[in-house]
Amino acid sequence: MSATDVSPAEPNHNLRFLEEVSAATAGVSRLEMCIQCGTCGGSCPSAADMDHTPRMLFAMIRAGMREEALRSNTPWICVSCYHCVVRCPQGVHIADVMYTLKGMAVRAKLYRDAKAPEFSQTFVDAIESYGRSFEFGLATRHYLRHFPLRLPGMAPMGLGLLTKQRMSMTPHRIDGIDQLKAILDRAKGLELTS
Amino acid sequence: MTQYLFYPGCAMESSARAYAASLASVAKTLDLDLAEVKDWNCCGATEYLGINLIPAYALIGRNLALAAQQAKQQNGAGAHTLVASCSACYLNLAKADHYMAERPVLGDRVNEALAAGGLGYKPGTLKIRHLLDVLINDIGLDKVREKVTRPLHGLRVAPYLGCMVPRPDYDKRWSDYEQPDELDRLLRALGAEVIDFPLKSECCGGHMPQISPNTAFELIRRLLQGADQYKADLIVTVCPMCQMNLDAYQDETNRHFHTHYRLPTVFFTQVMGLAFGADPEALGFGSEIVDARPALGRIQTTPVASGPVGARPRAKAEGLPMPGRRPEERER
Ligand code: SF4
Ligand code: SF4
Numbered sequence: 001m002s003a004t005d006v007s008p009a010e011p012n013h014n015l016r017f018l019e020e021v022s023a024a025t026a027g028v029s030r031l032e033m034c035i036q037c038g039t040c041g042g043s044c045p046s047a048a049d050m051d052h053t054p055r056m057l058f059a060m061i062r063a064g065m066r067e068e069a070l071r072s073n074t075p076w077i078c079v080s081c082y083h084c085v086v087r088c089p090q091g092v093h094i095a096d097v098m099y100t101l102k103g104m105a106v107r108a109k110l111y112r113d114a115k116a117p118e119f120s121q122t123f124v125d126a127i128e129s130y131g132r133s134f135e136f137g138l139a140t141r142h143y144l145r146h147f148p149l150r151l152p153g154m155a156p157m158g159l160g161l162l163t164k165q166r167m168s169m170t171p172h173r174i175d176g177i178d179q180l181k182a183i184l185d186r187a188k189g190l191e192l193t194s
Numbered sequence: 195m196t197q198y199l200f201y202p203g204c205a206m207e208s209s210a211r212a213y214a215a216s217l218a219s220v221a222k223t224l225d226l227d228l229a230e231v232k233d234w235n236c237c238g239a240t241e242y243l244g245i246n247l248i249p250a251y252a253l254i255g256r257n258l259a260l261a262a263q264q265a266k267q268q269n270g271a272g273a274h275t276l277v278a279s280c281s282a283c284y285l286n287l288a289k290a291d292h293y294m295a296e297r298p299v300l301g302d303r304v305n306e307a308l309a310a311g312g313l314g315y316k317p318g319t320l321k322i323r324h325l326l327d328v329l330i331n332d333i334g335l336d337k338v339r340e341k342v343t344r345p346l347h348g349l350r351v352a353p354y355l356g357c358m359v360p361r362p363d364y365d366k367r368w369s370d371y372e373q374p375d376e377l378d379r380l381l382r383a384l385g386a387e388v389i390d391f392p393l394k395s396e397c398c399g400g401h402m403p404q405i406s407p408n409t410a411f412e413l414i415r416r417l418l419q420g421a422d423q424y425k426a427d428l429i430v431t432v433c434p435m436c437q438m439n440l441d442a443y444q445d446e447t448n449r450h451f452h453t454h455y456r457l458p459t460v461f462f463t464q465v466m467g468l469a470f471g472a473d474p475e476a477l478g479f480g481s482e483i484v485d486a487r488p489a490l491g492r493i494q495t496t497p498v499a500s501g502p503v504g505a506r507p508r509a510k511a512e513g514l515p516m517p518g519r520r521p522e523e524r525e526r
Contacts, residue, residue, distance in 0.1 A: 115405050119401065123241040124238075150407070157483075186307045188249055
Protein backbone atom coordinates (compact mmCIF):
# COMPACT_ATOMS: atom_id res chain seq x y z
CA MET A 1 0.00 0.00 0.00
CA SER A 2 1.43 3.34 -0.95
CA ALA A 3 0.84 6.63 0.80
CA THR A 4 -1.48 7.79 -1.96
CA ASP A 5 -3.98 5.08 -1.02
CA VAL A 6 -5.01 7.12 2.00
CA SER A 7 -7.66 9.59 1.02
CA PRO A 8 -7.07 13.00 2.58
CA ALA A 9 -10.80 13.25 3.22
CA GLU A 10 -10.71 10.22 5.48
CA PRO A 11 -10.43 11.34 9.08
CA ASN A 12 -7.38 9.94 10.80
CA HIS A 13 -8.70 8.87 14.15
CA ASN A 14 -5.29 7.99 15.50
CA LEU A 15 -3.86 11.40 14.85
CA ARG A 16 -6.95 13.12 16.12
CA PHE A 17 -6.90 12.06 19.74
CA LEU A 18 -3.23 12.95 20.19
CA GLU A 19 -3.90 16.33 18.64
CA GLU A 20 -7.02 16.84 20.68
CA VAL A 21 -5.15 16.16 23.94
CA SER A 22 -2.27 18.35 22.91
CA ALA A 23 -4.49 21.26 21.86
CA ALA A 24 -6.49 21.10 25.09
CA THR A 25 -3.34 21.33 27.24
CA ALA A 26 -2.52 24.72 28.72
CA GLY A 27 0.94 25.44 27.33
CA VAL A 28 2.64 23.87 24.34
CA SER A 29 2.34 20.26 25.48
CA ARG A 30 5.12 18.78 23.29
CA LEU A 31 3.31 15.47 23.66
CA GLU A 32 3.96 14.74 19.99
CA MET A 33 7.68 14.73 20.81
CA CYS A 34 7.55 11.77 23.22
CA ILE A 35 10.17 9.17 22.32
CA GLN A 36 8.79 6.49 24.63
CA CYS A 37 11.98 6.39 26.68
CA GLY A 38 10.21 5.56 29.93
CA THR A 39 12.03 8.13 32.04
CA CYS A 40 8.68 9.39 33.30
CA GLY A 41 7.51 6.03 34.62
CA GLY A 42 10.91 5.35 36.13
CA SER A 43 10.80 8.68 37.96
CA CYS A 44 7.26 8.43 39.17
CA PRO A 45 6.77 8.02 42.94
CA SER A 46 3.24 6.70 42.52
CA ALA A 47 3.66 4.56 39.40
CA ALA A 48 3.03 1.41 41.45
CA ASP A 49 -0.60 2.42 41.93
CA MET A 50 -1.16 3.45 38.32
CA ASP A 51 -2.96 1.37 35.68
CA HIS A 52 -0.41 2.56 33.13
CA THR A 53 2.87 4.36 33.46
CA PRO A 54 2.82 7.82 31.88
CA ARG A 55 4.85 6.41 28.96
CA MET A 56 2.28 3.66 28.31
CA LEU A 57 -0.52 6.17 28.54
CA PHE A 58 1.14 8.40 25.97
CA ALA A 59 1.60 5.41 23.65
CA MET A 60 -2.12 4.70 24.00
CA ILE A 61 -2.97 8.30 23.21
CA ARG A 62 -0.81 8.15 20.14
CA ALA A 63 -2.52 4.92 19.10
CA GLY A 64 -5.86 6.66 19.39
CA MET A 65 -7.08 4.48 22.27
CA ARG A 66 -9.34 7.21 23.49
CA GLU A 67 -11.61 5.30 25.79
CA GLU A 68 -8.86 3.20 27.40
CA ALA A 69 -6.74 6.27 27.97
CA LEU A 70 -9.56 8.23 29.55
CA ARG A 71 -10.53 5.28 31.75
CA SER A 72 -6.98 4.88 33.07
CA ASN A 73 -6.52 5.83 36.71
CA THR A 74 -3.05 7.20 35.89
CA PRO A 75 -3.93 10.91 35.68
CA TRP A 76 -5.86 10.62 38.95
CA ILE A 77 -2.96 8.95 40.74
CA CYS A 78 -0.46 11.49 39.43
CA VAL A 79 0.46 13.72 42.38
CA SER A 80 1.88 16.52 40.20
CA CYS A 81 5.36 16.13 41.64
CA TYR A 82 7.01 17.27 38.38
CA HIS A 83 9.86 14.78 38.71
CA CYS A 84 9.12 13.38 35.27
CA VAL A 85 8.67 16.86 33.84
CA VAL A 86 12.18 18.04 34.68
CA ARG A 87 13.71 14.71 33.65
CA CYS A 88 11.87 14.12 30.37
CA PRO A 89 14.47 14.44 27.59
CA GLN A 90 11.81 15.82 25.25
CA GLY A 91 10.39 18.47 27.55
CA VAL A 92 6.89 17.01 27.46
CA HIS A 93 4.58 18.87 29.86
CA ILE A 94 3.58 15.58 31.44
CA ALA A 95 1.84 16.88 34.56
CA ASP A 96 -0.25 19.30 32.49
CA VAL A 97 -1.23 16.55 30.07
CA MET A 98 -2.47 14.62 33.12
CA TYR A 99 -4.72 17.59 34.03
CA THR A 100 -6.03 17.66 30.46
CA LEU A 101 -6.87 13.95 30.59
CA LYS A 102 -8.70 14.38 33.89
CA GLY A 103 -10.85 17.12 32.44
CA MET A 104 -11.60 15.02 29.35
CA ALA A 105 -12.47 11.98 31.46
CA VAL A 106 -14.82 14.07 33.58
CA ARG A 107 -16.62 15.42 30.52
CA ALA A 108 -16.81 11.98 28.90
CA LYS A 109 -17.79 10.42 32.28
CA LEU A 110 -15.14 7.78 31.73
CA TYR A 111 -13.40 7.73 35.10
CA ARG A 112 -13.84 4.56 37.15
CA ASP A 113 -13.25 5.79 40.68
CA ALA A 114 -15.48 8.71 41.57
CA LYS A 115 -13.46 9.78 44.61
CA ALA A 116 -10.99 12.01 42.84
CA PRO A 117 -13.35 13.85 40.47
CA GLU A 118 -15.88 14.30 43.26
CA PHE A 119 -13.25 15.67 45.59
CA SER A 120 -12.13 18.11 42.94
CA GLN A 121 -15.72 19.05 42.16
CA THR A 122 -16.56 19.67 45.83
CA PHE A 123 -13.47 21.84 46.10
CA VAL A 124 -14.45 23.75 42.98
CA ASP A 125 -18.04 24.21 44.23
CA ALA A 126 -16.72 25.85 47.40
CA ILE A 127 -14.52 28.19 45.41
CA GLU A 128 -17.37 29.10 43.12
CA SER A 129 -19.65 30.06 45.97
CA TYR A 130 -17.15 31.64 48.37
CA GLY A 131 -14.03 32.48 46.40
CA ARG A 132 -11.96 30.69 49.03
CA SER A 133 -11.59 27.04 49.89
CA PHE A 134 -13.26 25.69 52.96
CA GLU A 135 -11.35 22.80 54.46
CA PHE A 136 -13.73 21.78 57.21
CA GLY A 137 -16.86 21.45 55.11
CA LEU A 138 -14.94 19.87 52.32
CA ALA A 139 -13.17 17.31 54.46
CA THR A 140 -16.29 16.27 56.36
CA ARG A 141 -18.43 15.84 53.28
CA HIS A 142 -15.73 13.94 51.51
CA TYR A 143 -14.85 11.56 54.33
CA LEU A 144 -18.49 10.85 55.19
CA ARG A 145 -19.15 9.88 51.64
CA HIS A 146 -16.02 7.98 50.70
CA PHE A 147 -14.19 6.88 53.83
CA PRO A 148 -16.75 6.40 56.63
CA LEU A 149 -14.59 3.64 58.10
CA ARG A 150 -11.60 5.92 58.43
CA LEU A 151 -13.56 8.47 60.42
CA PRO A 152 -13.30 6.93 63.91
CA GLY A 153 -9.53 6.63 63.57
CA MET A 154 -9.31 10.15 62.24
CA ALA A 155 -11.53 11.78 64.85
CA PRO A 156 -8.68 12.70 67.24
CA MET A 157 -6.79 14.34 64.39
CA GLY A 158 -9.87 16.21 63.19
CA LEU A 159 -10.62 17.33 66.71
CA GLY A 160 -7.00 18.37 67.12
CA LEU A 161 -7.17 20.49 64.01
CA LEU A 162 -10.40 22.05 65.20
CA THR A 163 -9.31 22.84 68.75
CA LYS A 164 -6.04 24.17 67.46
CA GLN A 165 -8.12 26.40 65.20
CA ARG A 166 -6.60 24.92 62.09
CA MET A 167 -9.94 24.31 60.38
CA SER A 168 -12.49 27.01 60.01
CA MET A 169 -16.14 26.20 60.66
CA THR A 170 -17.34 29.06 58.53
CA PRO A 171 -16.02 29.84 55.10
CA HIS A 172 -14.73 33.26 54.21
CA ARG A 173 -16.55 34.89 51.30
CA ILE A 174 -14.56 37.34 49.19
CA ASP A 175 -16.04 40.78 48.45
CA GLY A 176 -15.73 40.34 44.72
CA ILE A 177 -17.66 37.07 44.59
CA ASP A 178 -20.05 38.41 41.93
CA GLN A 179 -17.12 39.55 39.82
CA LEU A 180 -15.51 36.13 40.22
CA LYS A 181 -18.73 34.36 39.28
CA ALA A 182 -19.07 36.50 36.15
CA ILE A 183 -15.49 35.64 35.18
CA LEU A 184 -15.97 31.92 35.75
CA ASP A 185 -19.31 31.88 33.93
CA ARG A 186 -17.74 33.49 30.90
CA ALA A 187 -14.75 31.14 31.16
CA LYS A 188 -16.96 28.05 31.14
CA GLY A 189 -18.17 28.95 27.67
CA LEU A 190 -14.62 29.10 26.34
CA GLU A 191 -12.49 26.27 25.09
CA LEU A 192 -8.84 25.85 24.32
CA THR A 193 -8.43 24.77 20.73
CA SER A 194 -6.04 25.98 18.17
CA MET B 195 12.65 49.60 50.63
CA THR B 196 10.99 47.31 48.16
CA GLN B 197 7.41 46.58 48.75
CA TYR B 198 6.28 43.15 47.65
CA LEU B 199 2.80 42.12 46.73
CA PHE B 200 1.85 39.13 48.81
CA TYR B 201 -0.53 36.29 48.01
CA PRO B 202 -1.12 34.26 51.20
CA GLY B 203 -3.52 31.58 49.92
CA CYS B 204 -6.38 29.88 51.75
CA ALA B 205 -4.33 27.56 53.95
CA MET B 206 -2.67 30.51 55.69
CA GLU B 207 -6.11 31.38 57.06
CA SER B 208 -6.83 27.93 58.43
CA SER B 209 -4.57 24.88 58.57
CA ALA B 210 -1.35 26.89 58.22
CA ARG B 211 -2.10 29.62 60.75
CA ALA B 212 1.30 28.92 62.31
CA TYR B 213 2.91 29.81 58.98
CA ALA B 214 0.97 33.10 58.83
CA ALA B 215 1.76 34.04 62.43
CA SER B 216 5.45 33.20 62.20
CA LEU B 217 5.80 34.93 58.83
CA ALA B 218 4.33 38.12 60.30
CA SER B 219 6.88 37.97 63.11
CA VAL B 220 9.85 37.20 60.87
CA ALA B 221 8.88 39.83 58.29
CA LYS B 222 8.89 42.43 61.04
CA THR B 223 12.34 41.41 62.24
CA LEU B 224 13.75 41.49 58.73
CA ASP B 225 11.90 44.63 57.53
CA LEU B 226 10.22 42.65 54.81
CA ASP B 227 7.31 44.70 53.51
CA LEU B 228 4.54 42.40 52.23
CA ALA B 229 1.33 44.03 51.00
CA GLU B 230 -1.49 41.49 50.76
CA VAL B 231 -3.30 41.41 47.42
CA LYS B 232 -6.73 42.84 48.21
CA ASP B 233 -9.67 40.45 47.95
CA TRP B 234 -7.62 37.63 46.41
CA ASN B 235 -9.41 34.37 45.68
CA CYS B 236 -8.38 30.71 46.05
CA CYS B 237 -5.85 29.60 43.42
CA GLY B 238 -7.72 26.35 42.79
CA ALA B 239 -4.90 24.26 44.29
CA THR B 240 -4.44 21.07 42.29
CA GLU B 241 -8.19 20.61 41.87
CA TYR B 242 -9.62 23.09 39.41
CA LEU B 243 -7.06 22.41 36.66
CA GLY B 244 -8.32 18.85 36.37
CA ILE B 245 -11.97 19.83 36.10
CA ASN B 246 -12.18 22.68 33.64
CA LEU B 247 -9.14 24.34 32.16
CA ILE B 248 -10.15 27.86 31.12
CA PRO B 249 -12.08 28.57 34.33
CA ALA B 250 -9.11 27.24 36.30
CA TYR B 251 -6.75 29.67 34.59
CA ALA B 252 -9.30 32.50 34.82
CA LEU B 253 -9.50 31.87 38.58
CA ILE B 254 -5.74 32.29 38.86
CA GLY B 255 -5.93 35.14 36.34
CA ARG B 256 -8.15 37.20 38.63
CA ASN B 257 -5.43 37.13 41.28
CA LEU B 258 -2.77 38.12 38.78
CA ALA B 259 -4.96 40.95 37.47
CA LEU B 260 -5.72 42.27 40.96
CA ALA B 261 -2.07 42.04 41.97
CA ALA B 262 -0.88 43.84 38.83
CA GLN B 263 -3.45 46.59 39.40
CA GLN B 264 -2.36 47.01 43.01
CA ALA B 265 1.32 46.97 42.10
CA LYS B 266 0.76 49.79 39.67
CA GLN B 267 -1.02 51.89 42.28
CA GLN B 268 1.60 51.22 44.94
CA ASN B 269 4.86 51.15 43.09
CA GLY B 270 4.16 53.00 39.88
CA ALA B 271 6.49 51.58 37.30
CA GLY B 272 8.64 50.04 40.04
CA ALA B 273 8.87 46.58 41.47
CA HIS B 274 6.16 44.22 40.37
CA THR B 275 6.98 41.17 42.39
CA LEU B 276 4.23 38.91 43.65
CA VAL B 277 5.33 36.68 46.51
CA ALA B 278 3.52 33.47 47.44
CA SER B 279 4.11 31.42 50.58
CA CYS B 280 2.26 28.25 49.63
CA SER B 281 3.83 25.93 47.07
CA ALA B 282 0.65 25.18 45.13
CA CYS B 283 -0.29 28.87 44.98
CA TYR B 284 3.23 29.77 43.90
CA LEU B 285 3.20 27.19 41.14
CA ASN B 286 -0.32 28.07 39.94
CA LEU B 287 0.43 31.78 39.73
CA ALA B 288 3.74 31.13 37.97
CA LYS B 289 2.16 28.57 35.68
CA ALA B 290 -0.66 30.86 34.55
CA ASP B 291 1.76 33.71 33.90
CA HIS B 292 4.10 31.38 32.00
CA TYR B 293 1.53 29.52 29.89
CA MET B 294 -0.47 32.64 29.02
CA ALA B 295 2.69 33.85 27.31
CA GLU B 296 3.78 30.49 25.89
CA ARG B 297 0.37 29.81 24.38
CA PRO B 298 -1.13 33.17 23.36
CA VAL B 299 -4.51 31.55 22.64
CA LEU B 300 -4.70 30.65 26.35
CA GLY B 301 -3.84 34.23 27.24
CA ASP B 302 -6.62 35.47 24.96
CA ARG B 303 -9.23 33.13 26.41
CA VAL B 304 -8.28 34.00 29.98
CA ASN B 305 -8.48 37.70 29.20
CA GLU B 306 -11.83 37.19 27.50
CA ALA B 307 -13.10 35.67 30.75
CA LEU B 308 -11.46 38.31 32.95
CA ALA B 309 -13.11 41.03 30.87
CA ALA B 310 -16.48 39.79 32.16
CA GLY B 311 -15.29 41.07 35.55
CA GLY B 312 -13.73 44.25 34.17
CA LEU B 313 -10.19 42.86 34.59
CA GLY B 314 -7.30 41.88 32.39
CA TYR B 315 -3.74 40.62 32.74
CA LYS B 316 -0.79 40.89 30.41
CA PRO B 317 1.55 37.93 31.01
CA GLY B 318 4.98 38.97 32.19
CA THR B 319 3.70 42.00 34.11
CA LEU B 320 4.48 40.39 37.45
CA LYS B 321 7.46 38.41 38.67
CA ILE B 322 6.12 35.45 40.64
CA ARG B 323 8.42 34.36 43.43
CA HIS B 324 8.33 32.10 46.43
CA LEU B 325 8.86 33.54 49.89
CA LEU B 326 11.99 31.44 50.50
CA ASP B 327 13.56 32.77 47.29
CA VAL B 328 12.94 36.36 48.42
CA LEU B 329 14.35 35.70 51.88
CA ILE B 330 17.51 34.06 50.54
CA ASN B 331 18.19 36.21 47.49
CA ASP B 332 16.81 39.65 48.38
CA ILE B 333 17.03 39.86 52.16
CA GLY B 334 20.11 37.64 52.22
CA LEU B 335 21.66 35.28 54.71
CA ASP B 336 23.94 37.95 56.19
CA LYS B 337 20.95 39.89 57.38
CA VAL B 338 19.39 36.69 58.71
CA ARG B 339 22.58 35.82 60.65
CA GLU B 340 22.67 39.34 62.03
CA LYS B 341 19.22 38.89 63.57
CA VAL B 342 19.86 35.52 65.19
CA THR B 343 19.83 35.96 68.96
CA ARG B 344 19.09 32.38 69.97
CA PRO B 345 20.96 30.06 67.59
CA LEU B 346 19.40 26.64 67.15
CA HIS B 347 22.50 24.75 68.31
CA GLY B 348 21.94 21.04 68.67
CA LEU B 349 18.66 20.94 66.77
CA ARG B 350 18.84 18.44 63.92
CA VAL B 351 16.53 19.46 61.15
CA ALA B 352 15.47 17.85 57.88
CA PRO B 353 15.04 20.56 55.24
CA TYR B 354 11.94 19.62 53.26
CA LEU B 355 10.87 21.62 50.23
CA GLY B 356 8.40 19.30 48.54
CA CYS B 357 7.82 19.24 44.82
CA MET B 358 6.21 22.41 43.61
CA VAL B 359 8.79 24.95 44.70
CA PRO B 360 11.91 23.76 42.85
CA ARG B 361 9.91 22.23 39.97
CA PRO B 362 9.13 22.97 37.22
CA ASP B 363 10.87 26.31 38.01
CA TYR B 364 9.83 28.31 34.94
CA ASP B 365 12.09 31.24 35.83
CA LYS B 366 15.16 29.16 36.78
CA ARG B 367 15.32 30.65 40.25
CA TRP B 368 16.43 27.58 42.22
CA SER B 369 19.86 25.99 42.55
CA ASP B 370 18.65 22.54 41.50
CA TYR B 371 15.41 20.86 40.44
CA GLU B 372 15.80 17.92 42.76
CA GLN B 373 18.44 18.74 45.39
CA PRO B 374 18.19 22.51 45.86
CA ASP B 375 20.19 23.81 48.83
CA GLU B 376 18.42 27.11 49.59
CA LEU B 377 16.57 25.83 52.64
CA ASP B 378 19.67 24.05 53.95
CA ARG B 379 21.64 27.27 53.78
CA LEU B 380 18.95 29.25 55.54
CA LEU B 381 18.64 26.72 58.36
CA ARG B 382 22.40 26.54 58.76
CA ALA B 383 22.45 30.33 59.08
CA LEU B 384 20.11 29.89 62.06
CA GLY B 385 22.67 27.64 63.75
CA ALA B 386 20.75 24.39 63.25
CA GLU B 387 22.37 21.09 62.31
CA VAL B 388 21.03 20.41 58.86
CA ILE B 389 20.90 16.81 57.74
CA ASP B 390 21.68 16.07 54.12
CA PHE B 391 18.11 15.01 53.41
CA PRO B 392 17.93 13.15 50.12
CA LEU B 393 14.13 13.26 50.02
CA LYS B 394 13.95 17.03 50.32
CA SER B 395 12.02 17.50 47.10
CA GLU B 396 9.99 14.29 47.09
CA CYS B 397 6.22 14.45 47.13
CA CYS B 398 4.22 14.56 50.38
CA GLY B 399 1.22 12.92 48.73
CA GLY B 400 -0.62 16.11 47.88
CA HIS B 401 -4.37 15.55 47.96
CA MET B 402 -3.96 11.76 47.95
CA PRO B 403 -5.05 11.23 51.61
CA GLN B 404 -8.49 12.18 50.30
CA ILE B 405 -8.37 10.15 47.10
CA SER B 406 -6.10 7.15 47.32
CA PRO B 407 -5.02 6.92 50.96
CA ASN B 408 -2.62 4.02 50.43
CA THR B 409 -0.72 6.00 47.81
CA ALA B 410 -0.48 8.90 50.24
CA PHE B 411 0.56 6.80 53.23
CA GLU B 412 3.43 5.28 51.26
CA LEU B 413 4.71 8.70 50.20
CA ILE B 414 4.42 10.00 53.76
CA ARG B 415 6.11 6.90 55.16
CA ARG B 416 9.11 7.34 52.86
CA LEU B 417 9.63 10.88 54.09
CA LEU B 418 9.27 9.97 57.75
CA GLN B 419 11.59 7.01 57.38
CA GLY B 420 14.16 9.15 55.57
CA ALA B 421 14.14 11.86 58.22
CA ASP B 422 14.19 9.26 60.99
CA GLN B 423 17.18 7.43 59.50
CA TYR B 424 19.17 10.64 59.64
CA LYS B 425 17.99 11.14 63.20
CA ALA B 426 16.30 14.44 62.55
CA ASP B 427 14.52 16.05 65.51
CA LEU B 428 12.28 18.09 63.29
CA ILE B 429 11.14 18.31 59.69
CA VAL B 430 11.11 21.86 58.42
CA THR B 431 8.85 22.62 55.50
CA VAL B 432 7.89 25.57 53.30
CA CYS B 433 4.46 24.30 52.26
CA PRO B 434 1.08 24.08 54.03
CA MET B 435 0.14 20.92 52.15
CA CYS B 436 3.38 19.15 53.10
CA GLN B 437 2.97 20.25 56.70
CA MET B 438 -0.61 18.97 56.79
CA ASN B 439 0.21 15.58 55.31
CA LEU B 440 3.29 14.88 57.41
CA ASP B 441 1.74 16.18 60.61
CA ALA B 442 -1.97 15.39 60.52
CA TYR B 443 -1.68 12.04 58.72
CA GLN B 444 1.38 10.79 60.61
CA ASP B 445 -0.81 8.82 63.02
CA GLU B 446 -2.78 7.12 60.28
CA THR B 447 0.41 6.37 58.38
CA ASN B 448 1.91 4.81 61.50
CA ARG B 449 -1.19 2.67 61.98
CA HIS B 450 -1.14 1.64 58.35
CA PHE B 451 2.47 0.41 58.45
CA HIS B 452 2.70 -0.49 62.18
CA THR B 453 5.47 2.05 62.59
CA HIS B 454 6.09 4.46 65.45
CA TYR B 455 7.45 7.59 63.91
CA ARG B 456 7.04 10.80 65.86
CA LEU B 457 8.49 13.52 63.73
CA PRO B 458 7.17 17.01 64.31
CA THR B 459 6.83 19.08 61.16
CA VAL B 460 6.91 22.87 61.31
CA PHE B 461 7.26 25.79 58.92
CA PHE B 462 10.67 27.32 58.22
CA THR B 463 9.41 30.70 59.36
CA GLN B 464 8.63 29.21 62.77
CA VAL B 465 12.23 28.11 63.33
CA MET B 466 13.45 31.42 61.95
CA GLY B 467 11.33 33.26 64.50
CA LEU B 468 12.66 30.99 67.21
CA ALA B 469 16.25 31.82 66.30
CA PHE B 470 15.31 35.51 66.23
CA GLY B 471 14.20 35.18 69.85
CA ALA B 472 10.42 35.39 69.40
CA ASP B 473 8.02 33.64 71.75
CA PRO B 474 7.31 30.09 70.49
CA GLU B 475 3.59 30.37 71.10
CA ALA B 476 3.35 33.57 69.09
CA LEU B 477 5.07 31.68 66.28
CA GLY B 478 2.34 29.07 66.25
CA PHE B 479 4.24 26.32 68.06
CA GLY B 480 1.72 24.07 69.74
CA SER B 481 -0.67 24.04 66.81
CA GLU B 482 1.02 21.01 65.26
CA ILE B 483 -0.55 17.60 65.86
CA VAL B 484 2.79 15.89 66.49
CA ASP B 485 4.13 18.06 69.30
CA ALA B 486 7.34 19.92 68.42
CA ARG B 487 8.11 21.07 71.95
CA PRO B 488 10.20 18.04 73.02
CA ALA B 489 12.41 18.66 69.97
CA LEU B 490 12.77 22.32 70.86
CA GLY B 491 13.99 21.25 74.28
CA ARG B 492 17.08 19.90 72.56
CA ILE B 493 18.28 23.35 71.57
CA GLN B 494 21.51 24.11 73.42
CA THR B 495 23.08 27.36 74.37
CA THR B 496 26.51 26.48 73.03
CA PRO B 497 27.43 25.08 69.64
CA VAL B 498 27.58 21.31 69.59
CA ALA B 499 30.81 19.85 68.33
CA SER B 500 30.01 17.37 65.63
CA GLY B 501 31.33 16.22 62.31
CA PRO B 502 29.50 16.75 59.10
CA VAL B 503 25.88 16.09 59.89
CA GLY B 504 24.20 13.11 58.34
CA ALA B 505 26.89 12.86 55.73
CA ARG B 506 26.08 9.91 53.60
CA PRO B 507 28.48 8.15 51.35
CA ARG B 508 28.04 9.50 47.88
CA ALA B 509 29.21 7.88 44.74
CA LYS B 510 32.25 9.48 43.18
CA ALA B 511 31.57 11.52 40.10
CA GLU B 512 32.40 8.70 37.78
CA GLY B 513 30.15 6.40 35.84
CA LEU B 514 26.64 7.49 35.08
CA PRO B 515 25.65 10.97 36.23
CA MET B 516 23.21 10.65 39.10
CA PRO B 517 21.02 13.41 40.50
CA GLY B 518 22.72 15.02 43.44
CA ARG B 519 24.14 18.26 44.63
CA ARG B 520 26.98 19.69 42.66
CA PRO B 521 30.21 19.20 44.65
CA GLU B 522 30.95 22.92 44.92
CA GLU B 523 27.64 23.42 46.67
CA ARG B 524 28.09 20.79 49.34
CA GLU B 525 30.37 22.84 51.50
CA ARG B 526 28.36 26.04 51.47
S1 SF4 C 1 10.04 10.86 29.70
FE1 SF4 C 1 9.19 12.15 28.08
S2 SF4 C 1 9.95 11.25 26.16
FE2 SF4 C 1 10.28 9.73 27.78
S3 SF4 C 1 8.43 8.42 27.67
FE3 SF4 C 1 8.02 10.00 29.22
S4 SF4 C 1 7.01 11.66 28.09
FE4 SF4 C 1 7.95 10.32 26.57
S1 SF4 D 1 4.18 14.43 37.85
FE1 SF4 D 1 2.74 12.73 38.00
S2 SF4 D 1 3.36 11.31 36.39
FE2 SF4 D 1 5.08 12.71 36.71
S3 SF4 D 1 6.41 11.65 38.17
FE3 SF4 D 1 5.04 12.99 39.35
S4 SF4 D 1 3.29 11.68 39.91
FE4 SF4 D 1 4.40 10.64 38.25
